[in-house]
Amino acid sequence: MAAIVFGFRLERTVLHALDARVKLAALVFVSMAGLHAGLPALGLAFFAALCLLALGRCSPLRCLLGMKWYLVLLGCVFVARTLTTPGDPMFDQPWLPATRQGVHAGLLAAGRLLVIALFGLLVTFTTRPSEIRAAVEWLLKPIPFIPHRQAATMIGLLVRFIPVILSQSAEQQEALRARSIENCKNPLRRITALCMPLLRRTCITADRLASAMEARCYGAERTIPCRPVTAREWSALLLVVGFCTLMYGIS
Amino acid sequence: MDIIEITGLKHCYPDGRTSLDRINLAIARGSFVVLAGANGAGKSTLLKHCNGLLTPLEGTVRVAGVSVLQDPLHARRLVGMVFQDADSQIVGETVYDDAAFGPENLNWPTARIKESVERALQLAGLAEMHHRSPHLLSGGEKRRLAIAGVLAMEPEVIVLDEPFANLDYDGVRQILAHIVALHASGTTIVVCVHDLEKVLAHAGRLIIMSEGRIVADGAPEKVVLEAESHGVRIPAAVRLGGALESWLR
Numbered sequence: 001m002a003a004i005v006f007g008f009r010l011e012r013t014v015l016h017a018l019d020a021r022v023k024l025a026a027l028v029f030v031s032m033a034g035l036h037a038g039l040p041a042l043g044l045a046f047f048a049a050l051c052l053l054a055l056g057r058c059s060p061l062r063c064l065l066g067m068k069w070y071l072v073l074l075g076c077v078f079v080a081r082t083l084t085t086p087g088d089p090m091f092d093q094p095w096l097p098a099t100r101q102g103v104h105a106g107l108l109a110a111g112r113l114l115v116i117a118l119f120g121l122l123v124t125f126t127t128r129p130s131e132i133r134a135a136v137e138w139l140l141k142p143i144p145f146i147p148h149r150q151a152a153t154m155i156g157l158l159v160r161f162i163p164v165i166l167s168q169s170a171e172q173q174e175a176l177r178a179r180s181i182e183n184c185k186n187p188l189r190r191i192t193a194l195c196m197p198l199l200r201r202t203c204i205t206a207d208r209l210a211s212a213m214e215a216r217c218y219g220a221e222r223t224i225p226c227r228p229v230t231a232r233e234w235s236a237l238l239l240v241v242g243f244c245t246l247m248y249g250i251s
Numbered sequence: 252m253d254i255i256e257i258t259g260l261k262h263c264y265p266d267g268r269t270s271l272d273r274i275n276l277a278i279a280r281g282s283f284v285v286l287a288g289a290n291g292a293g294k295s296t297l298l299k300h301c302n303g304l305l306t307p308l309e310g311t312v313r314v315a316g317v318s319v320l321q322d323p324l325h326a327r328r329l330v331g332m333v334f335q336d337a338d339s340q341i342v343g344e345t346v347y348d349d350a351a352f353g354p355e356n357l358n359w360p361t362a363r364i365k366e367s368v369e370r371a372l373q374l375a376g377l378a379e380m381h382h383r384s385p386h387l388l389s390g391g392e393k394r395r396l397a398i399a400g401v402l403a404m405e406p407e408v409i410v411l412d413e414p415f416a417n418l419d420y421d422g423v424r425q426i427l428a429h430i431v432a433l434h435a436s437g438t439t440i441v442v443c444v445h446d447l448e449k450v451l452a453h454a455g456r457l458i459i460m461s462e463g464r465i466v467a468d469g470a471p472e473k474v475v476l477e478a479e480s481h482g483v484r485i486p487a488a489v490r491l492g493g494a495l496e497s498w499l500r
């Protein structure tokens with residue numbers, strides 16, 4: 001499930017047609033606005049992200065289901081902030097030190113991370129990795145001392161291999177279940193049994209991939225698939241800037 | 252005219268064991284060669300030398316008259332290599348992106364890349380699924396994509412390392428049909444296998460390797476008879492006294 005959600009899927013939507021550079025720039029703007037946003041602005045951004053996912057023909061519900069472990073992590077962040085932020089206590093029990101300020105801070109922290117993740121997901125779902133790679137290369141090019149081509153290839157491969165690693169992890173878990181891993185009560189042993197073969201397999205895959213890339217003449221000089229920026233891209237960028245300004249405005 | 256010339260090739264593993272020992276081999280342009288041997292015989296290592304992925308400890312490997320050591324990119328451009336594990340060979344997020352990876356590395360203009368990739372996908376029978384994720388293709392389709400990725404670079408030689416591994420009967424027939432069609436169009440084919448049954452009927456030459464050496468080389472119908480003494484099973488039809496039979500019939 002996660003392997004399918006976190007990858008590019010070709011659809012004929014306006015989001016898919018937009019240039020990757022604009023989408024990456026929009027992601028940066030929204031993330032920056034999100035980091036300074038209050039709860040109403042985050043709610044608006046969350047709603048906008050769900051609408052855009054639907055516009056990109058990616059079911060928002062499926063996305064949230066695919067992100068279930070990330071949501072668990074966000075839940076942990078919320079609980080930690082709720083219990084550790086000083087302020088007005090919500091309950092009389094001394095063993096439950098939740099505060100009103102903590103709940104607010106927890107919602108802010110988890111909401112910001114969720115909004116950034118949803119917009120990031122939207123970019124990976126609607127953009128070919130080769131276009132992301134080319135966009136990163138284009139954006140990093142003016143910055144001195146950064147090997148922009150290598151950095152772009154690393155990002156492209158990372159995006160390509162997330163679904164493969166998730167698939168391998170699912171296969172590994174099935175293989176462990178087939179050998180009754182559930183009977184093992186030691187969580188450390190269970191994690192080791194999953195992670196060590198997965199790590200080894202990932203390293204072998206990476207090694208084979210490096211050979212295959214070398215066999216196909218991988219090098220520094222490559223043709224970059226870049227499209228010209230049109231009025232549609234500028235309009236989209238203006239919309240994003242307007243939306244970010246609104247987020248600042250209501251924060 | 253030989254497209255690949257190997258003279259006195261020696262290669263050792265990092266632990267010092269010899270993987271190839273005094274290999275002398277010439278492969279003619281347009282030929283169909285089957286390279287057979289048991290596991291660990293040195294077949295894959297030899298193929299990697301043809302593609303410039305490995306450098307010889309001793310001896311020379313020349314592709315179209317140019318030393319692989321001096322110009323590995325020339326070798327990689329002319330000798331396309333299809334690896335055994337198609338999954339770890341696929342780089343692109345879509346079928347089209349993956350096939351375009353090689354031509355992009357060759358720094359070709361965009362129009363030429365598009366033309367070459369579309370032709371390669373057409374030849375591999377994948378034109379209709381150019382937008383699909385390679386991750387979701389079947390085993391046979393992934394193998395065909397690996398071949399298309401190499402074809403898009405317009406090589407003169409295609410070397411395939413165990414191309415039928417993990418494929419069902421239909422998958423084997425599809426890949427075999429593509430290999431035979433590529434050979435008919437003039438491409439030099441080198442297929443590395445440990446099971447002769449599926450491909451030998453189409454080959455013009457059989458080379459058997461054992462412990463890093465070439466131990467038999469010649470016409471398939473003659474060399475096949477000594478295959479079993481080097482750990483390679485003789486095809487069932489030959490064992491029963493018949494002629495080599497194609498899997499495409």
